[in-house]
Amino acid sequence: xxxxxxxxxxVAGLVVRVNPLAVVLASAATAGLAAxxxxxxxxxxxxxAFNANKFVTAVFLVIPTIGLLERHGLQERAKQLMRGLRGIxxxxxxxxxxxxxxxxxxxxxxxxxxxxxxxxxxxxxxxEAAAEKDGSGHDSDRAxxxxxxxDNIGLFFGEDIFLAIGSxxxxxxxxxxxxxxxEPFALSMWAVPTAIAALLIHxxxxxxxxxxxxxxxxxxxxAAENSSTDSAA
Amino acid sequence: MIGLxxxxxxxxxxxxxxxxxxAWHRRDRKGRATALLWxxxxxxxxxxxxxxxxANGLLAIVIVVVxxxxxxxxxxxxxxxxxxxxxxxxSARRYGNRLFLPALAIPAIALGGTVLFKSVPGIxxxxxxxxxxxxxxxxxxxxxxxxxxxxxxxxxxxxGVRLADGLGWAILMPQLLASLGIIYAAAGMGSAVGHLLxxxxxxxxxxxxxxxxxxxxALLTVLMGNALAAFPVxxxxxxxxxLVNVQHGDPAAVxxxxxxxxxxxxxxxxxxxxFNLVPAALLNLRDTYGVIRAQxxxxxxxxxxxxxxxxxxxxxx
Numbered sequence: 001x002x003x004x005x006x007x008x009x010x011v012a013g014l015v016v017r018v019n020p021l022a023v024v025l026a027s028a029a030t031a032g033l034a035a036x037x038x039x040x041x042x043x044x045x046x047x048x049a050f051n052a053n054k055f056v057t058a059v060f061l062v063i064p065t066i067g068l069l070e071r072h073g074l075q076e077r078a079k080q081l082m083r084g085l086r087g088i089x090x091x092x093x094x095x096x097x098x099x100x101x102x103x104x105x106x107x108x109x110x111x112x113x114x115x116x117x118x119x120x121x122x123x124x125x126x127x128e129a130a131a132e133k134d135g136s137g138h139d140s141d142r143a144x145x146x147x148x149x150x151d152n153i154g155l156f157f158g159e160d161i162f163l164a165i166g167s168x169x170x171x172x173x174x175x176x177x178x179x180x181x182x183e184p185f186a187l188s189m190w191a192v193p194t195a196i197a198a199l200l201i202h203x204x205x206x207x208x209x210x211x212x213x214x215x216x217x218x219x220x221x222x223a224a225e226n227s228s229t230d231s232a233a
Numbered sequence: 234m235i236g237l238x239x240x241x242x243x244x245x246x247x248x249x250x251x252x253x254x255x256a257w258h259r260r261d262r263k264g265r266a267t268a269l270l271w272x273x274x275x276x277x278x279x280x281x282x283x284x285x286x287x288a289n290g291l292l293a294i295v296i297v298v299v300x301x302x303x304x305x306x307x308x309x310x311x312x313x314x315x316x317x318x319x320x321x322x323x324s325a326r327r328y329g330n331r332l333f334l335p336a337l338a339i340p341a342i343a344l345g346g347t348v349l350f351k352s353v354p355g356i357x358x359x360x361x362x363x364x365x366x367x368x369x370x371x372x373x374x375x376x377x378x379x380x381x382x383x384x385x386x387x388x389x390x391x392x393g394v395r396l397a398d399g400l401g402w403a404i405l406m407p408q409l410l411a412s413l414g415i416i417y418a419a420a421g422m423g424s425a426v427g428h429l430l431x432x433x434x435x436x437x438x439x440x441x442x443x444x445x446x447x448x449x450x451a452l453l454t455v456l457m458g459n460a461l462a463a464f465p466v467x468x469x470x471x472x473x474x475x476l477v478n479v480q481h482g483d484p485a486a487v488x489x490x491x492x493x494x495x496x497x498x499x500x501x502x503x504x505x506x507x508f509n510l511v512p513a514a515l516l517n518l519r520d521t522y523g524v525i526r527a528q529x530x531x532x533x534x535x536x537x538x539x540x541x542x543x544x545x546x547x548x549x550x
Contacts, residue, residue, distance in 0.1 A: 001428070003420045007456055014503060019301035020510075021402050024409045025294065028416040035420035040287070045419060047290025049412035051281040055237060055364055056407045056507065057274070058244045060397070061371045062339055067392025068378040069336055071316060073325030077332045080325055111343045111367070115512040121336055124516050141518050142527070148512035149500075149527035156496040157535070160489065167461055171488045174465050178473045180484045190489035193546060197538040202531045 006031035059116060066121050075125040082129035089134035090127060090143055091210035094150045095203050097123060101154025102195060106161035113151050123147045136212050150206065157198035160191035236358040238282070240368045245278030250390040251397055258391070259308055266304035267398060273299060274405070297409070300402045307398035335374045335381075342370030396515075403514035406506035410458050414504075417457055423466030426453050430470060439480055443544045446471045450491050451498035451536055458504025460495030467491060476547075486547035494539040500532035501525060 009030045013023030032042035066074075082088055104112045112118070124144040131143035138146075159165050163184045175182035252272035255264060273296045281289055299305065316324070325332065346366025350357040357365045375389050382388075397404060417423075430449050435441040446467060453463035472491055476482040499505045502525070509524050520526065 001425050003417070003422050003425050004429075006417065006420070006422070010504075019303075019402060020503070021297045021405060021409055022301045024406075024413050025297050028413045031413075031416050031420040031422065037420070042416070043290035044286035045290075046412055046416060047288065047293060048286040049415040050293040050408065051277070051286070051289040053408045053411040053415075054241060054244075054278060054281060056411055057404065058237075058240050058278075058364055059367065059507075060400075060404060061240070061244055061247060061368050062374075063396045064247065064389035064393030065335060065339065065371055065374045065378055067396045068375065068382065068384065068389055069332060070396075071388075071392050072328055072332065072378075072382055073321045073323075074332045074336060076318075076321045076325035077328070077330065080322075081330065109344060111340045111347070111363070114340070115508070115515060117336070117339050119512060120515045122333065141516075141520070141523060144516040145513070145518055145520075145523040145527040148516060148524045149531070151512075152500060152508050152524075152528065153531055156499065157493065160493060160496075167464075167492050170461050170464060171492060174468055175484060175488055178468075178477075180473070180477070182485065182488070186485040187489045190483075190486045191493060193542045194490060194493045194535070194539055197542065198531075198535055201534045201538065205531055 002034035003031050005034050062117055066116065070121060074121050078122045078125040079129035082126045083133060088130050089210045090131040090136060090138060090146070091134075091207045093126060093130045094146060094206040094209075097147075098150050098154045098202055098206065099199065101151060102158035102199060105155050105158030106195065108162040108165070110155060110159050110162075110165075113155060115148060115151060119148050119151050123151065134210060136210055138209060138212070146206065146209070150202065153198060153202050157191075157195045161188050161195055163188050234358050235356060235365055236361045237364060240361070240364050241278045241282070243368055243372070245275050247390070247393065248272070248275035248278060250387075251275075251394040254387060254390045254394055261308055263304055263306045264308070266299060266302060267306065270296070270299045270305050271394070271397070293409070293412070296405065300405060306401060307395070335377050338374045338377065339367070339370040342373055343367040346370065399517065400511070400514045403506070403511050406510055410504055410506050414457050414459055414462050418462060422457065423453065423463070424470075426456065427466050427470035439548065440540075440544050442471070442475060442480065443547075444540045446476060446487075446491060447494035447536060447540045447543065450495040451501070454495040454498030455502040455504065458499075458502055458506070460492055460499055463495050463498070464488075464492055467495075480548060482543075482547045483549070486543060490539050490543040490547065494536055494543075497532045497536040497539065500528040500535075 006027045010023060010027040013026060014020060028046055029042065037045070101113050124147045127143040127147040128140045131138045131140065160167055168184050168187050171187055172182040172184055248271050252268045252275055255268040255271060259267070273292065277292055277296065343363070343366045346369050347362045350362035350366060351359050378384070379389065430445060433445055435445055449471065450460070450463055450467045453467060454460045457463050468488065468491065472487050476487045477484050499508060503510055503522065510521065513521050513524050518524070
């Protein structure tokens with residue numbers, strides 16, 4: 001039970017805003033020592049784990065391309081595109097993205113989205129532009145955070161419908177350890193009700209974003225609509 | 234066969250390039266430590282597989298010390314050559330929607346490559362196909378951009394390091410937290426939390442048991458940062474012995490919906506850094522936890538939804 005101290009260290013560190021990397025090291029040290037691992041053994045285990053998980057950091061290989069494209073106006077183009085679209089709102093944009101992300105993830109195309117490759121260069125600027133235009137008064141931080149959230153939610157509650165995803169294989173392995181018959185197809189079908197619930201719940205949330213109007217928003221939105229159609233022409 | 238070694242060599246080369254352009258071009262206060270940080274990460278990618286566990290542990294600690302020292306960071310805005318807003322608008326009009334193509338080419342190549350390498354054996358190790366294809370997509374797309382924009386050879390590195398500097402410590406957080414999860418597992422964190430749940434009295438009510446199982450899965454995921462780490466623990470503590478063997482729940486439903494309840498936890502925790510903290514840094518949000526805040530109402534509603542779905546659909550009565 002002493003290992004729970006590691007969680008206390010982690011939470012306390014994050015709450016008092018020590019650098020999170022240092023907090024993680026301190027928490028790992030606490031967990032290891034509380035479990036009675038000798039210090040050098042703990043160091044070696046942490047080193048092995050750090051090295052084995054390099055692939056997590058390797059996804060940042062895409063940032064030179066994203067940087068180059070942003071330098072040539074990718075984010076601005078995403079905004080211009082939104083300003084030129086009639087009737088686009090933050091809620092409608094995010095609902096469409098949620099549905100697309102769930103459907104593509106459900107057939108295994110999880111790589112079509114993603115925070116580095118899709119949200120930062122394209123979806124987030126689109127959400128910012130849509131929020132400016134629809135007169136709902138959501139500030140740009142809120143619009144960007146919701147874009148990131150919608151990508152995650154669409155992925156999590158879509159991917160488990162696909163048979164060959166890591167979590168399905170893990171469940172199959174664990175269940176067979178208990179002598180239970182585990183059909184990947186049955187596991188993936190049980191993900192469907194939750195996927196529908198996610199579409200309804202998060203879809204409703206993002207559509208409710210459009211109901212908030214700031215005072216005089218209709219006039220502002222109409223003005224924005226006019227100026228944007230001019231500039232897009 | 235091509236495998237992760239090639240991806241690591243490429244990532245090592247990229248971070249080494251970041252270190253070199255930083256050391257060469259930056260004269261500000263934070264330039265030197267930032268170059269050192271990218272250099273150390275390059276070292277980890279290039280040599281990590283050869284120097285042994287102990288040395289990797291020391292290297293990880295040195296990296297954290299440098300990253301947490303407060304001496305690293307982005308260059309002052311006026312000196313990093315960032316284009317003005319009007320210049321970017323003009324550039325966006327000039328290149329038009331074609332700007333989306335190289336950006337969309339990355340996932341397209343990543344996807345096509347994964348399918349190809351898995352169906353045609355012998356080129357790339359099947360287990361590494363996804364990352365190798367992503368790396369391939371990144372390289373192809375970079376070359377397209379360099380030719381199209383007629384950039385200098387070092388332009389991708391300078392633009393890349395601009396993004397990397399903006400991300401700062403967040404770039405290392407996912408890898409470090411994954412390592413922490415492994416230490417937690419080795420230290421018996423899962424069973425400790427499992428024991429805690431034994432103290433909760435459900436009074437024999439099926440709904441309470443289902444709620445405890447799903448909430449426990451989410452809670453353990455919040456602590457471990459990964460539903461895949463929480464699943465075996467909760468399935469062993471409650472799923473198999475109680476919900477399946479005693480209450481006769483459908484095993485596939487108990488497993489699948491339990492896992493999805495865990496995903497609700499993933500949406501709520503800074504431990505899942507690549508989903509929650511990295512985007513906040515990528516999007517320059519004022520609030521480090523802004524993405525979690527945006528997800529929280531959906532995550533909590535989905536946890537309740539999963540409890541009721543399992544309760545009503547998972548048990549034949």
